[in-house]
Amino acid sequence: MAKAAKPPKPEEITKTLDYRKTPKGPWIDTKVEFRPGMYCYGTRPKYLEEVDMPNPREWSTSDEDWKLPENWKEIFLEGMEDRLRKHRSFRLFMDICVRCGACADKCHFYIGTGDPKNMPVLRAELLRSIYRRYFTTGGKLLKRTAGARELTEEVFKELWYYAYQCTECRRCSVFCPYGIDTAEITIMVRELVNLLGCNTDWIMGPVANCYHKGNHLGLEPHTIQSNIEMMCDDIEEITGIRIEPTFNRKGAEILFVTPSGDLFAVPGVYTAMGYLMLFHELGLDYTWSTYASEGGNFGFFTSLEMAKRLYYKVYAEAERLGVKFIIGGECGHMWRLWHQYLATFWKPPENLETPKSPITGTVFEHASASKVVHVVEFTADLIRHGKLKLDPSRNDHLRVTFHDSCNTSRGMGFFEEPRYVIKNVCNHFYEMPENTIREKTFCCGSGSGLNASENMELRMRGGLPRANAVRYVHEKYGVNMLANVCAIDRAALPTLMQYWVPGVEVCGVHELVGNALVMTGEKKRTMDLRLEPLPGFEEEEEEEE
Amino acid sequence: MEQLREVLRTRRDGIVRRWFDYIIETYPEETAAFLKSKRDPFTNPVGSTIKEGIEGIIDYIVGEGEEEVQTFLDRIIRIRAVQDFKPSEAVEFVFHLKDIVRAEVGMRLDEPEIRRQLREFDSSVDKLALLAFDIFMECREKIYELKATELKNMTYKLLERAKLLDELDKHKW
Structure with missing residues (x-):
């Protein structure tokens, strides 16, 4: 009888709650989720117009529809091709990473967020997968088996989200045995999203x-x-x-x-x-x-x-x-x-x-x-x-x-x-x-x-x-x-x-x-540069006169 | 609660390990591996802060902690308050200490005195959870205050320059 009256154990209750957030399956299938507090607002069109940057429009980062131009994919891929040609370092960085993971836990964003896509290697992989799909023979033929993926609007948003979760600080590059400068990959992603008018208001x-x-x-x-x-x-x-x-x-x-x-x-x-x-x-x-x-x-x-x-x-x-x-x-x-x-x-x-x-x-x-x-x-x-x-x-x-x-x-x-x-x-x-x-x-x-x-x-x-x-x-x-x-x-x-x-x-x-700094002809300092009393140098009291 | 404390003292390392693992598992798999394996507190501030925090809390419970339990709880919650956790998710780990302690007490659960002391222990865990919730709220309020302060500072300078602030107004900011 006593047994029947027993309340459920805490463990039994917690079993019914889903507190485990570990994404199941490979990163490539894990959808990006825009979380408030983690991104900046999209730029207003007037700022883009003022400096003749392309595709100015009213849009919001939190909207489903970013109002990308119809040929956005073409613009993105042409922009990427152009940059691969212009910057040899960019092509090299796309090709040579062996995913050793030396950079993974060196990023302050990864350390602080715990989000695997903030590992520099994986953040770069977001773009590398596009590179493989459209610019390498292996990727074109073998697609996903070769780590390649299609460029879709969702993938574009993911690239955007993580390019603005990198401060281009280059700490990861200090630890990369190949000397890959992941900041430069972020710089390239930002250039590409800017071709589509997707800067942040705070920067623009x-x-x-x-x-x-x-x-x-x-x-x-x-x-x-x-x-x-x-x-x-x-x-x-x-x-x-x-x-x-x-x-x-x-x-x-x-x-x-x-x-x-x-x-x-x-x-x-x-x-x-x-x-x-x-x-x-x-x-x-x-x-x-x-x-x-x-x-x-x-x-x-x-x-x-x-x-x-x-x-x-x-x-x-x-x-x-x-x-x-x-x-x-x-x-x-x-x-x-x-x-x-x-x-x-x-x-x-x-x-x-x-x-x-x-x-x-x-x-x-x-x-x-x-x-x-x-x-x-x-x-x-x-x-x-x-x-x-x-x-x-x-x-x-x-x-x-x-x-x-x-x-x-x-x-x-x-x-x-x-x-x-x-x-x-x-x-x-x-x-x-x-x-x-x-x-x-x-x-x-x-x-x-x-x-x-x-x-x-x-x-x-x-x-x-x-x-x-x-x-x-x-x-x-x-x-x-x-x-x-x-x-x-x-x-x-x-x-x-x-x-x-x-x-x-x-x-x-x-x-x-x-x-x-002791300046020539200065009076006795009693304040610091913040106009706050300088401890130990306060004005003398009158009784001392 | 002396008998139970004695059990907890002898089983301290096991309790710390289980509780630490439980909290770490709330992070993605790759991250959990990193948080568990790296010992350097500057390479791995999240993992080491959690470890240090729960050790402090357990020592406090068994009566050996010198520092205020609030400080240790604060360090863990302050991190979780800016990560991807709902309020319930951020503080839930505190309640789980009840399960862990029961698992460690094991066979002695049958002893009436231990059972009585466990009820007392449960209520102190509940108090800890409430304290955790207070800290969580304080951290969230701080975040919004910091956002507001940054905006106010920008506006303040503009108003000051435009001579739209008198001395009285300045105090209100």
Whole structure:
């Protein structure tokens, strides 16, 4: 009797519930599911029209019908054929992968989402299966047996979904024994979906702004000038020194270009204040430009052609103003592009010379092709030659760690300079674990134009491996400041920290430089660049007089 | 609950292993293999956080945990709150601890005292599940707050520049 009255065991109840989500069967049969929070909104047609990109229309990512043109398949395959011919690396990467899986667990999105299609090998396989079907004899004859599949609308959407779940960070490529650069496969997929007008609004808006107004945020010349003047007001309040930067000045020795995020967004503006203070203290003969007013390039997240178009103005402005070389601000993808593409996109004008620091005489030989030098390289050289008076104790309330940006580290091999600068302007610096920094750095999870708000879940998952390493140094050493040299990091990491590691703030390296820099004729500092009281340097109480 | 605690202490490793496997199986097969096999906490933050979290929870239950159980539960739930889980799916693993403990207690289930203590244990697991649900909600609210904050920050700067904010308004943001 007692037995009959027994309630079912928890195990019996859970048996009736389907909590197991493991997809059954091969990946090729697993349908893509668009999950809110994991993708960005489709672009508005006006942005495409503004830069003459094909197939502008009203469409929504969450709709069943993406309103693709009738001959979409033809456009896609012709585009692919064209790119296979143009980029030998692309064809090579399509052919040589042996699916060893070395890259599989290196991707921050795979680590954070657990979705097998985020393994770089499988993400690339989404396109390779198309390549085999339409461009290889084996695939044409044997079809699925040879790992080939038809290009259907559903497959197209799947390619789109996962191309925007890759930040082109290239961490996977570090571990590939063949050197396959999976980021370049993502770049190709993005080019192909752009042939059909399927960019995201978050990328296309900045592209259109940059094309017409010179920068992603669409700041007009008078706004740029007044924003920088507002920063100078704050600097005057902090240091008592009035800085008068120049704009579009012909005959300056140096043109300075930085991402527009540094001119408008917090904490980027504090980094820009650091640049202003440093250049003033040096008496540098430099100018800002309201025309070449964007260091970043969302065109790179669209197509190489668009990246090239948006960067025309950098050398054009350098030529118009007659400068000798260019200094670039703290940015990630800007440096991959300037270091690896700019001088082949456009020929540097005759007036540009190999950058030579007017303060130390150092010649930056590595920049002899592009004629651009990174501001952190420039500053590290100044410190090395003892040209700056620094008081690192002003940053004593900060326990700092450094996040290597994907593009400066893996695209440029730039590791020591930022660390050297930080160690000279701060007394408390702690590294994150070895397998999460330098060439193995984890992405912020929001690079390559994925730093929108509507894809917050994706960003939080993609940023988990980075945040996990920050949490480690936060708990072990009390780290409370995450320094970086990238405008997207400065935009994305504060949100990431608020979710995963509350208590850690984010700053650019030159904000720390600005705090520590002892300027000629400055008043006693009581505030940091955020206009917050500087611990240990507070204003003295009256009774002490 | 001392007798039961004693059983749990001696069977700790088995309980951790079973519970860990159960949670990991909520992920796709290939991913489960990765989450189980990689030990480095920086290579495999999800697997190691879950492992560390459930060890902390079990130690707390057997009375050896020093840290607050909330911290450990938070670490697991914070991850599941941004992954592809419904609220019920994200916290369901907590209830499963009841089954695991019964399986580990085995033959001693027949002892009346153990059975009585198990009822007490069940109610503490229920409390844990409620706490897990609170944490889950807190995480989801945080996500929406972060989305809203990013949008507000963009608008704030524009309004400030246009001089459409007075000092009073600034405090409201």
